[in-house]
Amino acid sequence: MSDILVQxxxxxxxxxxxxxxxxxxxxxxxxxxxxxxxxxxxPYRDLLRLLRKEVVLADNASWLFRVTPYVTFAAIWVxxxxxxxxxxxxxxxxxxxxIAIVALLGSARFFLALAGMDVGTxxxxxGSSREVMIAALAxxxxxxxxxxIALVAGSTQLSTVANFIASSYVGLRVSLGMAMIALIMxxxxxxxxxxxxxxxxxxxxxxxxxxxxxxxSGRHLAMIEFGASLKLLLYISLIACVFLPWxxxxxGTGPLSYAIGAVAYLVKLTTAGFFLALFExxxxxxxxxxxxxxxxxxxxxxxxxxxxxxxxxxx
Amino acid sequence: MPSLIDLMLEGRSVQQHSPWPRVAVDASVWTFxxxxxxxxxxxxxxxxxxxSTVHMAIMDGHTAExxxxxxxxxxxxxxxxxxxxxxxxxxxxxIFDLFGLSAEGSTDSRPWLDHNNWGVRFPLGDRIDALSQxxxxxxxxxxxxxxxxxxxxxxxxxxxxxxxxxxxxxxETVVRLEERLGYTHKGIEGLMIGASVERAAQLAGRxxxxxxxxxxxxxxxxxEAALQLVVPDRAIWLRAxxxxxxxxxxxxxxxxxxxxxxxxxxMQAHCGVLRESVLRASNAAFGHRLMRDIxxxxxxxxxxxxxxxxxxxxxxxxxxxxxxxxxxxxxNTASLQDRTVDTGVLKPTLARQYAAGGYVGRASGRxxxxxxxxxxxxxxxxxxxxxxxxxxxxxxxxWIRVREVEQSLSLIDQILDRLPEGSIGTRxxxxxxxxxxxxxxxxxxxxxxxxxxxxxxxxERCHLRDPSWFQxxxxxxxxxGNIVADFPLCNxxxxxSYSGQDL
Numbered sequence: 001m002s003d004i005l006v007q008x009x010x011x012x013x014x015x016x017x018x019x020x021x022x023x024x025x026x027x028x029x030x031x032x033x034x035x036x037x038x039x040x041x042x043p044y045r046d047l048l049r050l051l052r053k054e055v056v057l058a059d060n061a062s063w064l065f066r067v068t069p070y071v072t073f074a075a076i077w078v079x080x081x082x083x084x085x086x087x088x089x090x091x092x093x094x095x096x097x098x099i100a101i102v103a104l105l106g107s108a109r110f111f112l113a114l115a116g117m118d119v120g121t122x123x124x125x126x127g128s129s130r131e132v133m134i135a136a137l138a139x140x141x142x143x144x145x146x147x148x149i150a151l152v153a154g155s156t157q158l159s160t161v162a163n164f165i166a167s168s169y170v171g172l173r174v175s176l177g178m179a180m181i182a183l184i185m186x187x188x189x190x191x192x193x194x195x196x197x198x199x200x201x202x203x204x205x206x207x208x209x210x211x212x213x214x215x216x217s218g219r220h221l222a223m224i225e226f227g228a229s230l231k232l233l234l235y236i237s238l239i240a241c242v243f244l245p246w247x248x249x250x251x252g253t254g255p256l257s258y259a260i261g262a263v264a265y266l267v268k269l270t271t272a273g274f275f276l277a278l279f280e281x282x283x284x285x286x287x288x289x290x291x292x293x294x295x296x297x298x299x300x301x302x303x304x305x306x307x308x309x310x311x312x313x314x315x
Numbered sequence: 316m317p318s319l320i321d322l323m324l325e326g327r328s329v330q331q332h333s334p335w336p337r338v339a340v341d342a343s344v345w346t347f348x349x350x351x352x353x354x355x356x357x358x359x360x361x362x363x364x365x366x367s368t369v370h371m372a373i374m375d376g377h378t379a380e381x382x383x384x385x386x387x388x389x390x391x392x393x394x395x396x397x398x399x400x401x402x403x404x405x406x407x408x409x410i411f412d413l414f415g416l417s418a419e420g421s422t423d424s425r426p427w428l429d430h431n432n433w434g435v436r437f438p439l440g441d442r443i444d445a446l447s448q449x450x451x452x453x454x455x456x457x458x459x460x461x462x463x464x465x466x467x468x469x470x471x472x473x474x475x476x477x478x479x480x481x482x483x484x485x486x487e488t489v490v491r492l493e494e495r496l497g498y499t500h501k502g503i504e505g506l507m508i509g510a511s512v513e514r515a516a517q518l519a520g521r522x523x524x525x526x527x528x529x530x531x532x533x534x535x536x537x538x539e540a541a542l543q544l545v546v547p548d549r550a551i552w553l554r555a556x557x558x559x560x561x562x563x564x565x566x567x568x569x570x571x572x573x574x575x576x577x578x579x580x581x582m583q584a585h586c587g588v589l590r591e592s593v594l595r596a597s598n599a600a601f602g603h604r605l606m607r608d609i610x611x612x613x614x615x616x617x618x619x620x621x622x623x624x625x626x627x628x629x630x631x632x633x634x635x636x637x638x639x640x641x642x643x644x645x646x647n648t649a650s651l652q653d654r655t656v657d658t659g660v661l662k663p664t665l666a667r668q669y670a671a672g673g674y675v676g677r678a679s680g681r682x683x684x685x686x687x688x689x690x691x692x693x694x695x696x697x698x699x700x701x702x703x704x705x706x707x708x709x710x711x712x713x714w715i716r717v718r719e720v721e722q723s724l725s726l727i728d729q730i731l732d733r734l735p736e737g738s739i740g741t742r743x744x745x746x747x748x749x750x751x752x753x754x755x756x757x758x759x760x761x762x763x764x765x766x767x768x769x770x771x772x773x774x775e776r777c778h779l780r781d782p783s784w785f786q787x788x789x790x791x792x793x794x795x796g797n798i799v800a801d802f803p804l805c806n807x808x809x810x811x812s813y814s815g816q817d818l
Contacts, residue, residue: 198578
């Protein structure tokens, strides 16, 4: 019974925290630009506003266009439920591993890319083609990161990985350092952040993710925005769980360690959000055709980390 | 090589036109002038129409001589200049839309300003009813395998002016860009006809909001040239102060906005603060943030007192303190340099052919600056440099702006130090006979040309030529071969006026 309860708390927690994280990153970015910035709870208000607005659909929009927001949101939410946040060993953790998370995110993007082309506007097409180009490079890099971790921890189960890394006999590892940088680069690309994409741009010609979802409105757009926030939270949780699993609670250790785990999780989220904002402020967006080089570097880092482990387990 | 003087001898000089001569010529001289333009010996400054006359302003780049040739066309057609010299094409299309004068032999007879929404055709010529149904605008074709079109605008996602851009792209690479402008046509030249000089000056100041001082300055100089007015020294110097302040504010805003289009919002935030400090200083010193309606024929309406001087000096000191750090930030941010260097290269030959003014021309090796080349007062007695680069990319256009900010700071200092005492305006004495005047003033974008004919305190005809007329076509050339996603960056580095060219 308590299995379900703790898993339920985790699922609700990610849902509740995701818009807050987005709002927090926006606020920090605004402060770094010497602006006041919108309140950190603005994303919640935006979601409510969008949910109340009517949906404007193109005449030629197919069923695919209408179901995609829900499919992508559901896939991302399930993926987010699989990543340990404040505690490991939750009910769902044993049902799926890292590769399943990659697959869930991949299918979410697959539907979004199809929907971008569904109504046949030029921007949707541009966005989809750019998104798929980025994904084609980000996914292998992500998988190499998974292999690297699996070789170190001996498992692709995130709970096992987190418990293993948190244990005392994993010191500083070169391969893990490379895998972390690779994962951060992939996370920037996957979440449409600077330098790969700009989440705040109004320039329709430079958009990637935003161009793909340009035709969405109302509750559909709300689901997509919510999904994007959730995805950002998921990636930060993933980085925190794999590389910084300290104070994460082990399942069944009781409410106090859950509370400590939750506080530690919040601290990790805040720190990551702050560094994300700092990084985005200090960098310009790269040219579209520079992205393959950027993600190629992530791919190589993942590969190098994996190969090093074949040379010696102690790297 | 024939000089402009020789050309002048070919025609009948028009009296009461100043400061440069205007001659009525016949078709053969007109065509000769067009072919000389095509040879690159002279540059085209402007081409505009009247009820049954076309005028063409020409400059000899070597001697800085300027002349206007006029051709009567009672049968509503004249030999095309655009046939020989492509920069004239859009001007000819605009003349046809407004006056119904057709360019004989032109290679492009599509409408330009007229989108068939006016209810009439040829509103400034012999008005006729609009076509009951318009044929769709034909964009120039691009042929090849796997080319696709992207239509952008006229309504954009940001708060910018309306304009339509039709890209033909092969994947991400732009094969052809074609602009479709005219969405902000306000009929300013129509409103000018019959307006009093005072109202016309206000209209001129509203052609393009960011260049309101430059336009009012140019209009006033043209009206004063026509009426042979002598403007008090203090007013002349104050005008230069206003013009430099306008340039400063716009360049600061542009530098930030260009960086923002590469998603580097930090520069925009800081440059925005500096721009705002300039606007607030002008509000405190002159009573209007953009300094609108302060330059009028005869002088200026608002004097600068001791407080205003102190406020301006404080604003300058603030910019001097903080701007160098921003320039360093721009120069040292590798990710930003990666976007601007070698992006949107405009070749010097094109800049010369189109006689592109402002930072567009000066970043591509064309060292024309009306303040220096034509040296109108008070710039003839001020010290400043005209920065020129030859790279022609986005980076060069940013650097020209950076250098011009520095020059403007120095100019404002010089003006404040040497501001003469005295009155700030003279009464405008009207003449009963028609008199014509022309003026070219360097706005922040480039040279603004205004030609007018006054009679008895009323405007008979006034033509306002924005520098963007010769910059917009170059944007089409500069983007070719770049990727679609770099267009906003190139466009912002040109920052052409929609309103100024749509009139």
